[in-house]
Amino acid sequence: MTFDYDLFVIGGGSGGVRAARVAAATGAKVALAEEFRMGGTCVIRGCVPKKLMVFASGYAEMCDDAQAYGWDVTCGAFDWPKFRTQLHKELDRLEGIYRKLLSNSDVEIFDARASLKDAHTVTLSTGQDITAKHILIATGGRPVLPDIPGAELGITSNDIFLLDELPKSILIVGGGYIASEFAGILNGLGVKVTQFYRGAQILRGFDDEARGLVAEGMRDKGVNLHLGTNIVEMRAPTDQDLTGEGMSAPIEQGKPTSVSSGKPVKGIWVKATNGNEAIYDQVMFATGRAPNTEDMGLGDIGVETGRRGQIIVDDYSQTTVPSIYAIGDVTDRVQLTPVAIREAMAFVQTVFKGNPTKNDYEMIPSAVFTQPELGTIGMTEEEARDIEPVEIYCTSFKPMNHAFAGRSDRVMMKLVVSRETRKVMGCHIVADHAGEMIQLVGIAVKMGASKEDFDRTVAVHPTMAEELVTMKDPVRSA
Ligand code: FAD
Secondary structure (H helix, E strand, O other), rough: OOEEEEEEEOOOOHHHHHHHHHHHOOOOOEEEEEEOOOOOHHHOOOOHHHHHHHHHHHHHHHHHHHHHHHOOOOOOOOOOOHHHHHHHHHHHHHHHHHHHHHHOOOEEEEEOEEEEEEEEEEEEEEOOOEEEEEEEEEOOOOOOOOOOOOOOOOOOOOHHHHOOOOEEEEEOOOOOHHHHHHHHHHHHHEEEEEEEEEEOOOOOOHHHHHHHHHHHHHHHOOOOEOOOEEEHHHHHHHHHHHOOOOOOOOOOOOOOOOOOOOOOOOOOEEEEOOOEEEHHHHHHEOOOOEEEOOOHHHHHHOOOOOOOOOOOOOOOOOOOOEEEEOOOOHHOOOOHHHHHHHHHHHHHHHHHOOOOOOOOOOOOOOOEOOOOOOOEEEHHHHHHHHHOOOEEEEEOOHHHHHHHOOOOOEEEEEEEOOOOEEEEEEEEEEEOOOHHHHHHHHHHOOOOEEEEHHHHHHOOOOOOOHHOOOOOOOOOOO
């Protein structure tokens, strides 16, 4: 049987673009369909615009620090429209690079939505049917609104980069990394931020001490964080709400409309599980993401999906239909760009290079770009001590740059060490540039370095990271 292509990739995000390019480099005839913008979540509405907003939000503190260091500077107001214009110019540039990379690799691009007709055929939204020997689904995921009355009045991370103006106040709902990062970003940009999380502490799954220090740091910087709290109900304000004590929102042109007078009002009335009622300019939900598997014909052709809609794959990213593979967020394994890229590389090794390759999910370093930032690799103290006896080396201190500037920010460096093998099982850093640090220390931890290997490494002085190699005694054994 002959096919139009050797490989048809659905989705032009981190995983799909990499798989298409690398497969094409083996001489395979490759096509890719993207329904929105090339680059996917990471480039268009995830990692990249978020990190640029993290940078933007840091300048107010830097201005204060500059004064403390003797500079005669004053920071004016943040100009959101100016930043947003520049941001989108940069995203357009990056999208252009992705398109060029694909076309230079001879990957044919279809700007269309694709669904599956059978094990070797995709149907495009243009009506065209295309056949391929292998199909790779890399359609990622999307934010979902929770099942709360009035939730449709809220926005998600997708909308935040497109706002016409920055809200004066925002309620961010969620305790994961996206919610917590945007709480820090918007707080830094001068928005009055309240964050609700229904759990006992933000950043579930990360090391408890690290989570605690991040939450404390966020509060110190001005985020009004409420734990064990959720929204009961939200709606457009009534005129009575607007004149009620402690609740005032300017009546301006905008959405939604007052439920009592029908006049346009700005703001959303929210009732919380703690009984508080308040009006916020915006409510942003970062309470969950769902895989993009709807209306793709997956079930009809036998591609199995899980309870949350994620595509079920084996260790080689193969679905229950042998000619169809899936990688990245749509499989709900580890939802990070570098993981989607590695799954793409392993897929190409397996299918196009005759070298069956499983992806390695052990010891994945990652960063949370909260303020303060968190870098992490390996097991948390809580996970490790459930497995074997461990020693905990941990230090928390005020770094010299912050101490000089009179800031209260503290840094934490923590190593979780196996008592038996002496291997470093986990490393957790809360500090400026923790993401950069964890990338480097992650190499040693991934290689299986022991605590004594760390100790043998000469400190780089004066740095924050030198503490990682100078911690003498464990703070506790567990
Ligand atoms: P995606 O990048 O989501 O790409 C999927 C593409 O498929 C999309 O372009 C979509 O339009 C397209 N598509 C969907 N359905 C169809 C269809 N039927 N036909 C055609 N095209 C279709 N990760 C990190 O590593 N570091 C970070 O700092 C980070 N920050 C993030 C911040 C936010 C706000 C978000 C939302 C995510 C962040 N991530 C981060 C996660 C990261 O963006 C994802 O893990 C990564 O983009 C997954 O890549 P993917 O290829 O699986 O899917």
